[in-house]
Amino acid sequence: MAAMDFFTSSMFILLIFLLPISSFAEIHFTEIRNDNRPIIPFDVFGFSHGGRLELNVSHLTLSDSNPDLDLSKVGFFLCTRESWLHVIQQLEEGDISCALQSDLVKPVYTFDSLKKQDRFGVLYSETDADQYTLVFANCLQQVKVSMDVQSAMYNLEGKNARRDYLSAGKTILPRIYFVFSLIYFSLAVIWIHVLYKKRLTVYGIHFFMLAVVILKALNLLCEAEDKSYIKRTGSAHGWDVLFYIFSFLKGITLFTLIVLIGTGWSFLKPYLQDKEKKVLMIVIPLQVVANIAQVVIDETGPFEQEWVTWKQVFLLVDVICCCAVLFPIVWSIKNLREAARTDGKAAVNLMKLTLFRQYYIVVICYIYFTRVVVYALETITSYRYLWTSVMAGELATLAFYVFTGYKFKPEAHNPYFVVDDEEEEAAAEALKLEDEFEL
DSSP states (O other), X not given: OHHHHXXXXXXXXXXXXXXXXXXXOOOEEEEEEEEOOSEEEEEEEEEOTTEEEEEEEEEEEESOOXXXXXXXXXXXXXXXXXXXXXXXXXXXXXSXXXXXXXXXXXXEEEGGGOSSOSOEEEEEEEOSOEEEEEEEEEOOTTOOEEEEEEEEEEEEEXXXXXXXXXXXXXXXXXXXXXXXXXXXXXXXXXXXHHHHHTGGGOOHHHHHHHHHHHHHHHHHHHHHHHHHHHHHHSSOTTHHHHHHHHHHHHHHHHHHHHHHHHHTBTTTBSSOOHHHHHHHHHHHHHHHHHHHHHHHHHHSOTTSTTHHHHHHHHHHHHHHHHHHTHHHHHHHHHHHHHHHHHSSOHHHHHHHHHHHHHHHHHHHHHHXXXXXIHHHHHHHSOGGGTHHHHHHHHHHHHHHHHHHXXXXXXXXXXXXXXXXXXXXXXXXXXXXXXXXXXX
C-alpha cells in the first residue's frame, strides 16, 4: 500500500511538471494539516544564476513523536523535471527508498536538523540556472505532518541585486501585456471612429463588439499591473481581483459575441431562435464555471489535492465552450445554402455563405491555435522563453479581433443586398456547380 501511495504521488508530481503552471511564484503561505502524502509539490520557478529560495516553516508537528524516527527522510528539496524522471526510476529499481536520498535532487532542509524545535527558516541559494519545483517529501508513511509554510522564490537582477519574483522567462510579461493593452485601446478608438462615421448603418452587434474590445484592453491592463507588482514585491496588491473580474467579463462577452455573429443576430435578423438561445444558456454558465476553476488554479497551487481536478475541469469546460460556439455558425451556413436555392437571391446568399464559411474557418483556427498550439509551446519551450507562448496567444487573439471587426464592420452600402443582375447570374451558376460537385 505504501509503495502504491508513493507511486501515485510520483505520477502526480510528474503531471505537475508536465502541466503548464500559471503560478508566478509570488510569496506563498500554505497550511498543511495532518497530511501523510509522501510527496507534496509547492511552487514551480525558473531560476537564473542568482536564484534564491526563502523558506519559513512554523507550527510544525508530527503525529509520531518517537525519537528513533529517521527524520532525514522528511524534508524539502528542489528538483527539475528531467531529474524527477530519473528519481522515479531509481525508486522503482530499489536504488533508493526515499527521494531525499537521490543525488539528483537538491535538499533544502531535512527534519533531522530540527533539534526539537517547531519552526525553522532557511535561505537557499541556487546558482544552477534551470526550472525547479519545490517539493516536500515524507518517506515515513506512519507519520502525519502539520505545518505552516511560507515560501518565496526570486532572482537577484542587476548591480543592485534587485529581487525579481517572476520566473525567468516570464519577467518581461508585464511589458508584453501593457503593450497589447495599448493596442486594444487604440483599436477601441478606431472602432468608435468607424461607428460614428457610418452611424446610419450601425447595428447593435457593433456596439457589442466595442464592449468586447474595451474589456479585453482592461483585462490586459490589469494583468500587466498584476504581474508588475508581483515582479517587484511578490504580491499582486489587489490587482489580481480586478484581473479576475475583467477576465470573467471578457470571456463571457467574447464567446457570446461569437455565438451572436454566428447566428447573424442584429445584421441579418433581429431575433434569436430557440436553439440559438439554448447555446447561449449553455455557454454563459460554462464560462462562469471556467472562471471559477481558473481562480482556484491560480490562487491555490499544486500542493492542494484538488488542484489537478480543477485544472481538468477548466480544460474540459473550455473545450465544450469552444465546440458549442461553432454550432450557430454551422446552422447559419446550412440555412443560407437552403435559402440560396429557394428565394431567388443567389448572389446575396452566396456572399453571406462565403463570409460565414470564412468566419467558421477562422474561429476553428483561433480555437486550435490558442488552445492547442499555445499549450504545446508552453510545454516544449525552454523555461527561459516561456513568454513566447504568451506572445503567440496574444498575437493570435489580436488577429482574430481584427478579422472579426474588418469582416463585420458597418457598411454604407450593405454588400449583402447591393448586387446587380450579372452578379446574381454568376452566383446562381456557382451554387449550381457546387451542388453538382457535392453530388
